[in-house]
Amino acid sequence: MAIGWYLVVSALIFCIGAGGVLARRNPLVVLLCLELMLNAANLALVAFARVHGREDGQIFALIVMVIAACEVTVGLGLIVAIYRRRLPIDVDELSELNG
Amino acid sequence: MKETTFGWLVLLCPLVGTIVISLGWRWLPGRTAGWIGTLAIALAFAFSVAMLIKILGTAEEHRRFTSTLWNYASTLGVDATLSIYVDPLSVFMSLVVSGVSTMIHLYSVTYMASDRGIRRYFAYLNYFVFSMLLLVLAGNFFLLIVGWAFVGAASYLLISFWFRRTTATRAGIKAFVINVFGDVGLVLGTFFIFRHTGTVDFVKTFNAVPHVFAHNSPDLVAGCLLLLIGAFAKSAQVPLHTWLPDAMEGPTPVSALIHAATMVTAGVYLIARMHGLFEQAPTAADVGAIGGCLTLVMAATIAIVQTDIKRVIAYSTMSQIGYMIMGVCVGAYSAGLFHLMTHAFFKALLFMSAGSIIGAMAGAQSLDRMGGFRRALPFTFVCFLIGGLALCGLPPFSGWLSKDDILAFTDHRGGGFLLLGIAGYAGAGLTGIYTFRMIFRAFFGDPVPEARSLEEGHLAHAEVPRNPMNGEEEDTDVGFPGPGHYIAEREWPMKIAMSVLALGAITAGVLQIPGVDRSIQRFLSPTFADSRLVRSDPSTASDWVGLLIGAVIAIVGIAIAYRVWVGRPGTAPALQRRLATLHNFLAHKWYFDELIDVLVVRPALWIGRFADSVLERIVITGTITDGTVGIVRAGSAAVRRLQTGFLRYYAAALVVGMSGIALYFLISSS
Numbered sequence: 071m072a073i074g075w076y077l078v079v080s081a082l083i084f085c086i087g088a089g090g091v092l093a094r095r096n097p098l099v100v101l102l103c104l105e106l107m108l109n110a111a112n113l114a115l116v117a118f119a120r121v122h123g124r125e126d127g128q129i130f131a132l133i134v135m136v137i138a139a140c141e142v143t144v145g146l147g148l149i150v151a152i153y154r155r156r157l158p159i160d161v162d163e164l165s166e167l168n169g
Numbered sequence: 170m171k172e173t174t175f176g177w178l179v180l181l182c183p184l185v186g187t188i189v190i191s192l193g194w195r196w197l198p199g200r201t202a203g204w205i206g207t208l209a210i211a212l213a214f215a216f217s218v219a220m221l222i223k224i225l226g227t228a229e230e231h232r233r234f235t236s237t238l239w240n241y242a243s244t245l246g247v248d249a250t251l252s253i254y255v256d257p258l259s260v261f262m263s264l265v266v267s268g269v270s271t272m273i274h275l276y277s278v279t280y281m282a283s284d285r286g287i288r289r290y291f292a293y294l295n296y297f298v299f300s301m302l303l304l305v306l307a308g309n310f311f312l313l314i315v316g317w318a319f320v321g322a323a324s325y326l327l328i329s330f331w332f333r334r335t336t337a338t339r340a341g342i343k344a345f346v347i348n349v350f351g352d353v354g355l356v357l358g359t360f361f362i363f364r365h366t367g368t369v370d371f372v373k374t375f376n377a378v379p380h381v382f383a384h385n386s387p388d389l390v391a392g393c394l395l396l397l398i399g400a401f402a403k404s405a406q407v408p409l410h411t412w413l414p415d416a417m418e419g420p421t422p423v424s425a426l427i428h429a430a431t432m433v434t435a436g437v438y439l440i441a442r443m444h445g446l447f448e449q450a451p452t453a454a455d456v457g458a459i460g461g462c463l464t465l466v467m468a469a470t471i472a473i474v475q476t477d478i479k480r481v482i483a484y485s486t487m488s489q490i491g492y493m494i495m496g497v498c499v500g501a502y503s504a505g506l507f508h509l510m511t512h513a514f515f516k517a518l519l520f521m522s523a524g525s526i527i528g529a530m531a532g533a534q535s536l537d538r539m540g541g542f543r544r545a546l547p548f549t550f551v552c553f554l555i556g557g558l559a560l561c562g563l564p565p566f567s568g569w570l571s572k573d574d575i576l577a578f579t580d581h582r583g584g585g586f587l588l589l590g591i592a593g594y595a596g597a598g599l600t601g602i603y604t605f606r607m608i609f610r611a612f613f614g615d616p617v618p619e620a621r622s623l624e625e626g627h628l629a630h631a632e633v634p635r636n637p638m639n640g641e642e643e644d645t646d647v648g649f650p651g652p653g654h655y656i657a658e659r660e661w662p663m664k665i666a667m668s669v670l671a672l673g674a675i676t677a678g679v680l681q682i683p684g685v686d687r688s689i690q691r692f693l694s695p696t697f698a699d700s701r702l703v704r705s706d707p708s709t710a711s712d713w714v715g716l717l718i719g720a721v722i723a724i725v726g727i728a729i730a731y732r733v734w735v736g737r738p739g740t741a742p743a744l745q746r747r748l749a750t751l752h753n754f755l756a757h758k759w760y761f762d763e764l765i766d767v768l769v770v771r772p773a774l775w776i777g778r779f780a781d782s783v784l785e786r787i788v789i790t791g792t793i794t795d796g797t798v799g800i801v802r803a804g805s806a807a808v809r810r811l812q813t814g815f816l817r818y819y820a821a822a823l824v825v826g827m828s829g830i831a832l833y834f835l836i837s838s839s
Contacts, residue, residue, distance in 0.1 A: 091820050100816070161816040168814030 076117035084110035095160045097152070101145045108138045172227075173236030175220040176255045176306055179263055182213040183299035190292040199287035203278035206291035210274050210298055214267035220260050232257055232695040235308050235372060246367050254308035254371050258696040261506060261689075262305035262438055269430035269513045269670070270298045276521050276666040277422040280528075283653025284420075285646065290330060294426065297323035301431035305438055310359045310369040317355055317399065317435065321348035324432055328419040333648035336638040340415035347412045351402020354395045355439075361392030362446065375445045375699070382449050393446055393453030396439065397460070404436025404490045406464045411762055413487055417479040418638070420650070421524035424479060428486040429517035434509050437493040441502050444700055448500070457498035458579075462589045465491030467759060469599035473606065474755040476536045477637070478523050481607050485560060486516055488596055492575050495593065499586055500702025501578035503690035507681050508575055510689075511567035514673035515559035521667050522553035525657040526611055530619050531631040532650065536607065541616030545623035549657050550612050552667045557608050559674040561601040561723040567678035569720060572597065574681065577715030582702075594722050601726020602733075609734040628654060683712035 083106055090103030112131040119127025152159060186209025190202045197205070224232050237252035253259075274294060281287050300323050304316030322345075329341025363369055365388060366377040382389040398409070405413035413433070417424055427433060440447060440457060447454040465488045472484035489512050496505030527534055529546055543550050559566035562573060576597075580590035619629040634643050634650065645652040657663040681689045733740045745752050757763065 088824055092817055092824065095817070164816070165814030168812055 073117055073121050077114060080110045080114040080117070082110075083107075083113065095162050097145070097149050097159060097161050097164075100161060101142060101149075104145075105138060105142065108134055170219075170223075171236070172220055172223045172234045172255050173253060175216045175223060176234075176236065176253045176259075176263075177238070178216040179213045179220065179267065180253070180299065180302055180306060182209045182216065183295045183302065185209060186295040187292050187299060190288055190295065194288040194292065197288055199284075200278060200282060202288040202291045203274070203281070206295050207271065207274040207278060209295055210267055210271045213298070213302065214264070214271050217260065217263045217267050220255060221264060224255065224257065224260055229695050230698075233372065235370075237308070241311070248309075248368055248370055248373075249311040250309060250370070251312065252308035252370070253306040253312075255306070256696050257693050258438075258441060258506070259305050261510075261693060262434075263302055265434075265510050265513050266298065266301050266305060266430045269517050270294075270301075270426060272666040272670055273422050273426050273430065273517060273521075275662045276425075276524070277420075279655050279660040279662045280422055280524055281420060281651070282655070283645075283651030285651060286330065286648065287651075290327075290420070293323060293326045293330065294423070297327060297426060297431055301435065304435055307371075309371055310363070310374070313439075314352070314356055314359065317403070318352050320403070320432055320435060321345060321352060324348065324416070324427060327423040327427075328416045330419055330423065331649055333646070334418065334636050334638075334641075334643065336636060337418040340412070340418040344412035344416050347402050347409050351399040351409065354398025354402065358392045358395030358397075358399065361388055361395060364388070371442070378445050378449055385450055385452055389446065389450040390453050393443070393450040394456060396443060396446075397453060397457050400436030400439045400457070400494070401460060402436075403439075404433045404494060405487050406436070406460050406491060406494055407467060408761065408765070410464060410468070410487055411758075411765060414475075414480050414483045414758070417477065417483050421479065421520055421527060424483070425517045425520035425524075428483070428520060429513040433486060433490050434493070434513070437490065437497055437505060437509050440494065440497040441506060441696075444497070444500075444502060444697060447498065448701055454498045454500075455585075458495045458586070458589055461491040461494030461496075461498060462592050463491070464488070465495065465596040466592050466599070469596045469603065471755055471758050472603040473599065474752055477534050478526065478536050478539070478607060478611065479520070479534055481536070481603060482516070482519050482523060485519075485600065485603065486512075488600060489516070489560070489572075491596070492572055492593060495579065495589060496575035499579050499582055499589070500700065501575050502697050502700065503681070503687075503693045504571065504574035504578055506693060507689045508568075508571035510680075511559065511571040511674070511677045514670050514677055515556040515566075515568060518552055518667060518670040518674050519556035519560065521657070521663065521670065522549045522556060525549040525655075525663065525667075526553075528654040528656045529623055529629065531629040531654050532634060532637060533631075534637040536610045539611040539617060540614040541612070541620045542623075543612040545616065545620040546612075546656060546658060548664065548667070552657070552671050553608060553612070555671045555674050557604040560604050561727060562597055562719050563723045563727070564716070564720045565675075565678060567674055567676070569716065569723070570678035570681060573716045573719035574683070574712070576719060577683075577712045580715060581711060594718065597719055598722045598726040598729075601723045602730045605727045605730035606734055609730060613735055614738070623656075628656065628659075630654065683716070684709035 087103045087106030087108075087110060090106065091100055094100055094103065112134050115127045115131045115134070119125065119131075149159070152164070157164065186206050189209075190197065190205055193202070224234075234255040235252055236255070237250045239251050241249040241251065243249070274291070277290070277294065281290050284290065297320070300316055300319030302316075304313060304320055307313040307316050325341045325345040325348075328344050329338045331337045359369065362374065362378075365381045366374050368374055368377065378389075400406075402409040413427075416427055419427070447457070468484045468487035468491060472481050472488065475481045475484060489508070493505045493508050493512070496502070496508060525546060526539065526542060526549060529542065529549075530539060533539075555566070559568040562569040576590050576593045579586050579593060616624065622629055634645060634652070635641065636643055643649050655663065657667055679686075681687050733744070754760070
């Protein structure tokens with residue numbers, strides 16, 4: 071089985087995700103793009119697991135999913151809090167934690 | 170029981186007294202505390218007597234006992250132990266110290282009765298006596314230094330006993346600082362000796378000294394000179410004497426204690442104890458003798474013009490201690506110690522009598538305000554007269570036999586010592602003048618209002634208590650003298666204490682009459698058996714010549730005083746006008762306070778200010794502390810710029826960083 075195509079797709083998705091995180095200002099979209107990056111990594115992990123015929127890559131992918139779920143929970147919670155306090159929903163405006 | 174067991178008991182009694190009174194300060198009635206203190210010291214005296222009896226029961230050459238309770242350290246050649254040394258000298262000293270202290274405690278029970286700090290007073294007093302007994306019974310340098318420092322601390326506590334008087338606290342600090350200076354001398358001197366002998370134990374040191382040190386070897390001379398600094402600071406000899414007159418700020422019985430029994434005699438004891446070292450280093454001994462001689466003349470001249478009755482007595486103490494120091498430095502050990510004993514009696518008596526007069530004057534101490542107390546205070550007058558005559562050295566009082574014993578020995582050594590002896594006789598003449606100036610001014614002449622009202626049976630009472638030094642109005646709260654005034658005529662404890670001491674001042678002389686008996690000398694001879702100087706004792710005939718000269722000089726001094734202050738009452742002010750420069754010089758105590766101020770105090774203050782303004786402010790605060798803060802602040806300001814707060818900026822930094830690391834590994838692995 072040729073792994074090349076899987077990795078190409080994975081890299082593509084990862085770059086789309088990274089580009090989205092860097093380019094978009096809406097925190098909701100930033101979160102979505104983060105998910106893309108994580109899942110790109112998952113794809114690579116599963117592909118490698120398949121190639122080597124071992125399970126640890128797949129288990130690792132499951133763990134990444136759990137982490138992603140947690141991260142999304144926190145992230146969405148923050149977005150809801152921002153919305154409730156009627157703050158601008160824009161990561162560039164939310165820059166009070168500067169030095 | 171063994172001799173040393175009694176020695177330990179002598180130490181234990183005042184210590185227990187101190188602890189009991191200190192712990193019971195809240196609920197012990199004042200007088201009870203006083204009686205406990207007196208009892209403790211009286212017991213110490215009883216045990217000293219027991220020690221004397223035991224030691225007299227042993228053969229003369231075996232009268233040296235040491236007893237060690239435990240070792241502090243016995244490593245690296247240091248043999249620091251808790252040990253006492255009981256020999257005739259320490260027995261003699263503990264007898265004098267505890268005996269006179271008992272009387273002073275008894276006197277204090279009444280004298281301090283109205284003071285609200287009386288429990289604290291007796292705790293300190295017992296501690297003072299304990300320290301002094303520790304000093305004289307110590308069996309090694311280590312314990313000697315401990316006792317030495319304790320005495321200094323106790324004197325500080327008692328001199329500034331009335332701690333709300335600024336004059337008293339200042340005097341206490343002065344005494345403490347000068348004493349610590351002496352302590353340093355003593356410790357360094359000990360090091361010098363220890364370095365060569367390798368032991369701090371007295372017996373081993375004394376045995377080793379003739380073998381280890383050559384005659385007048387520089388190290389031994391230096392060590393002895395340092396010991397002399399300690400002795401001079403404690404015994405108030407020139408130039409470390411300025412604390413003693415200021416120490417008069419303490420209560421009068423404390424002055425008696427400092428001057429008669431404890432503290433100032435420590436220097437004399439030290440030199441007598443170290444006689445083996447000083448004889449091996451005659452240069453140091455000569456320096457000590459000259460210092461003592463200088464002090465005795467200088468103090469006597471100052472005493473003539475002082476107007477505070479206690480200060481006159483204080484200067485007379487300095488003068489008399491000068492005789493003792495001179496005596497023990499030239500080798501007249503038994504004479505010096507004999508004078509120490511008789512002086513303890515008559516000086517304590519003089520202070521107690523002065524306390525009685527001060528009581529009658531409702532706290533005032535100036536001789537200018539006193540006069541005509543002869544009929545109002547008959548008992549005090551007699552006591553003061555006995556003390557004064559003993560101090561002048563009039564036959565047959567004790568001071569005559571002891572002081573002139575020293576001078577006879579000094580003259581007997583001939584050469585330059587003859588000069589010291591002559592100066593000593595000059596000092597004796599001055600002693601007669603200032604002592605009787607005090608007596609004539611306080612007891613003769615027209616009675617002052619206080620004396621007149623006392624003759625009618627009313628003890629004067631100050632409406633507003635004032636500090637006799639600076640006239641400041643003061644309270645009668647704790648930290649000030651109590652409201653009560655006491656005179657010996659009305660209080661039996663004071664009367665008993667003074668009577669006993671008066672008896673001592675008259676009769677103590679019989680212990681050592683040349684040609685008749687020499688009990689003191691014979692008793693002390695085992696201690697000084699290794700001395701080369703003792704064997705060159707003057708003959709009985711020359712002793713008697715000295716005694717006669719001394720008696721004549723004393724009578725001349727008294728006659729001069731009589732002529733100036735009684736015969737022609739106007740003479741003193743006229744002399745004062747004519748010799749204004751000299752009078753000023755003496756009234757300013759030879760400008761020693763000013764000299765020390767310029768030479769020591771001001772430079773020290775200047776260094777302190779320099780350290781504050783330059784070292785502290787510029788070097789430490791300015792450079793080290795503020796410099797560190799500045800570096801951290803500048804660094805953080807630079808790093809802070811990176812924290813923009815833009816999420817996407819952080820994300821970009823992350824991506825770039827990760828890519829960079831990935832690239833690095835890719836490149837390095839291929």
